Amino acid sequence: MAQIFKPSANSITQVGLLSVAIGVPTLWLGIAGLSRSPANTKVQVPKNQPVPFSHQHHTWELGIDCRYCHTSVEKSSYAGLPATETCMSCHSQIWTNSPLLEPIRQSYETGMPIQWNLVNKVPDFVHFNHSIHVDRGINCNTCHGAVNQMHITYKGNSFQMAWCLQCHRAPERYLYKDDSASGKGLTPRQQVFNVYWKLQEFGPANLNDQEKDLVRGDYNGAQPWEQDKIAAGKKLVSEYGVKVQQLADCSVCHY
Amino acid sequence: MALQPLNDVMITGDQNNRSLDDAIASLILNQRRHQKGWWMLFLFGVLGTCLMGVSIMWLLYQGIGIWGNNVPTAWAFDIVNFVWWIGIGHAGTLISAILLLLRQQWRNSINRFAEAMTIFAVMCAGLFPLLHTGRPWVALFWLFPYPNIMALWPQFRSPLMWDVFAVSTYFTVSLLFWIIGLIPDFAVLRDKATKPITRVIFGIVSLGWRGSNQHWHRYEQAYLLLAGLSTPLVLSVHTIVSYDFASSIVPGWNVTVFPPYFVAGAVFAGFAMVLTFALPVRSFYKLKDLITDRHVDWMAKITLATGLIVAYGYMLEIFFAWYSANPYEWDMANNRRYHGPYAWAYVMLIVCNIVAPQFFWIPWCRRNVITVFIICQLVSLGMWLERFVIIPMSLTANYLPSANRMYYPTFWDFGMFLGTIGFFCTLMALFIRFLPVINIFEMKDLLYKIKTAHPTPAIEPGHEPVGSEA
Secondary structure, eight states: OOOSSOTHHHHHHHHHHHHHHHHHHHHHHHHHHHHHSHHHHOBTOOOOOSSOOOHIIIIIISOOOHHHHSTTTTTSSSOOOOOHHHHHHHHTTSSTTOGGGHHHHHHHHHOOOOOOOOOSOOOTTOOOOHHHHHHTTOOHHHHHOOGGGOSSOOBSSOOOHHHHHHHHHOGGGTOOOOHHHHTTTOOHHHHHHHHHHHHHHHOGGGSOHHHHHHHHTOOOOOOTTOHHHHHHHHHHHHHHTOOHHHHTOHHHHOO | OOOOOOOOOSSOSSOOHHHHHHHHHHHHHOGGGOOHHHHHHHHHHHHHHHHHHHHHHHHHHHOGGGSSOBTTBOSOHHHHHHHHHHHHHHHHHIIIIIHHHTTOGGGGGTHHHHHHHHHHHHHHHHHHHHHHTSOGGGHHHHHSOOOOTTOOOOOTTSHHHHHHHHHHHHHHHHHHHHHHHHHHHHHHHHHHOOSHHHHHHHHHHTTTOOOOHHHHHHHHHHHHHHHHHHHHHHHHHHHHHHHHHHTSOOTTTOOTTHHHHHHHHHHHHHHHHHHHHHHHHHHHTTOTTTSOHHHHHHHHHHHHHHHHHHHHHHHHHHHHHHHTTOHHHHIIIIIITTSSTTHHHHHHHHIIIIIGGGGGGSHHHHHOHHHHHHHHHHHHHHHHHHHHHHHHHHHHSOSSGGGOOOOOOOHHHHHHHHHHHHHHHHHHHHHHHHSOSSOHHHHHHHHHHHHHHSOOSOOOTTOOOOOOOO
16 A cells, blocks of 8 residues: 655654744743733833823922822822822923923913823722822832832832732832931831932942832842841831732732 | 444444544534534533633632631532532543553543543533632642742641642643543644644644654553552542541531542432533534444433442431431431421432432433433432522531521622633533544544444544554
C-alpha cells in the first residue's frame, strides 16, 4: 500500500506540537504582561488636557498646596477639580495675556466649564473615598506618584485591584506620620500635606527616607525585612484606628 | 423450565481477525450500515441540542432568574443534573480502569463505549455549574486559581473549589485514556480505509502507529499508568461531589455516609446508562457475538450489587437522622421524606432504585433484554430522583419555618435537562458512526487467547493477532 504521508509529516507534527507547547504559555504570559503594562494601565502615559497645566510648576516651583485646587479631598469621596474661578484667582493678575490660557479666559467669560480629561479613575463598581485615605495618613503621592514632578499629569500607579490590596492587606507599610509635626498638633490629615511644606522650607536633605521616596513618587511600602519600620507602621495602625481585619473585605470597596 | 447456565466465552460465533474487523471497523468504513435507528437517535439528539442552545442563550440573556431556583432553594435542577451526569460517567472509568487492573477481560468489548459515555457525560455535567454561576465568562477567575491583576484567589477551603479540580482532572484523564486506547484502532481503520480522505484523517489521528514492539511496549506502559491514575478518580470524584453536601450543615446533607453512598450510586447509574446504550447498539448493528448475553448478565449483576449499596445508604440516612436525635434532621427524614409535599418523589425513588433492581436476582430477567432495558431506565430515573430528593428537597425546609418555600422547576429547567440529554445522544450518535465502538485490537487479543485455550478452530493463517496482555 502506498504511503499516506511523506517523511516530512513527522517533522511537521513535531514542530507543531512544540509550537503548541511554547505558544500556549507564551500567549498566556503575553496577555498577563500586557494587562499589567502601561499599554493597558496608562501608568506614566501623559494625558493631554485643554490647557497644558503643569503640576510641577504649580506645586513644586510655586509651592501651592494640593487643597488649593482639590478642595474637597479631605471631606468628600471626590477630590474635586478646580472651577475656572480658582484658576482666575491668580490668572486674572498674572499671565493675563498668555495664549495658553485662552481657554480659561473663554470659560470664565462664557461660564462654560473646562472639560478636563480624567487621569485617575476607578470603575463604577468601586467606591473609592479620598477623605478616609487622607484622614488615615496616606500621602497623596503614595497613590498618585510624583505629581510634584509632572509637567503634563499622568497616572502614577496602575489602580488595579492587586495594587490596592497591597496596602489594604498590610496598611502598616504605607501609613505616614511626621514625628516633628506632632508637637505642632497636626492631625494625620494635616501631616499628609506637611511633606511639601517641609520640602519647600528645608530642602530634600531634611526629609526622612520615607518622605524622600514619597516626593519622588516611588514609595512602595517598607520591605518586609525592615522590621523597625513595620513595627512603627503597626503603631500607627492602632493610633489611627485602622481596622485591618476588615480592610480587605469585598464590601469595603464593592457595595 | 430451568435456564441453562451461561458459559464464560466472551466472543461467540465463528470469528477470526478479519470478521472482527468487519464487524467493528465497517461501522465507520461502510456508512450504509447506519439505518433508521441511527438517524432517529441523531435527530432526537440534534433537536435536544437545539433546545439546549436556546436554553443557554436565553439564560445568558436573561440571567438565572429564568430557573426556579430561589432562596432558600438556591441549588436545584442545575446541581441535580450536574451530579446526575457526573455519576453516569463513573461506570466508564470503573470499567476501563478498575476492571483492567483486576484483569477482567469481559471489559474489553464494552470499555470503549463506556469511556465515550464518561467523556460525554462529564461534558454535559460541566455545563451546569458553569451556567449556575450566572456569568460563565468570568467563571475563569472564580474557579481556577491563577495570578490575576486583582490579587484574588478562589476559596481553597470550599468543597466547590475541590469540585473544580476533581472534575477537570477527571475529564482530562478520561480523555487521555480514551484517546490513547483509540490509537491502535485508528491505525487499523487507516489501513482498512479505501477512501483517501478517510485514510488521511485516520492517518493523522493514529499518530504514526505502526504496531512495532516498541510501540506496543510504550502503549502498554502508558495505558497501565493511566489506569493507575484513573482508579483513585473513580472513588475520589464522586466523593468530592458528595462533600459539596456532606460538609455543609443542611439537615439531610450533613451525613458521613455520603461519599461511599454517592460513589456506589454513581456506578449504579453509570452501568444503567451503559446498558441503555449497549443493548440497542448491539441489536441494531448485530454485535451480539461481541457483546454477548454473558456481558449483559455481568453488568446487570454489578447494577444489582451497587444498587444494594445504595439501598444501604438510604437506610443509614434514616438511621443517622434518628440516631442524631437532632430535631431538624428527623424533621427532614420523617416529615419531609415520608409525609411532606415531595413524598411522591421519595416513594418513586425507593421503587426505582431499591425495588426495581431486585428483579436482577432472577436469571431470566438478567438475560431478557427488555427487562434489563426497562430496569435500567427506572434506575436512571431513580438516580435522578435521588439527587432531587437530596438537593432541592433538603433546602426547601429551613431552620426557620417562616423561610420554608416550595421549589417549582420552570420550563427552562426542563429545557436545560432535556437539552443535555439530546446533546449526549448527538455525541453518542456521532461516536457510533465515526469511531470504533468496540476496542478492535483488544478483541483480537481476546480471540487469540480464547483460541489458544480451545485450539479449534485454528487461527486464520496470515493474520497474526495484534496486541498482548493488557
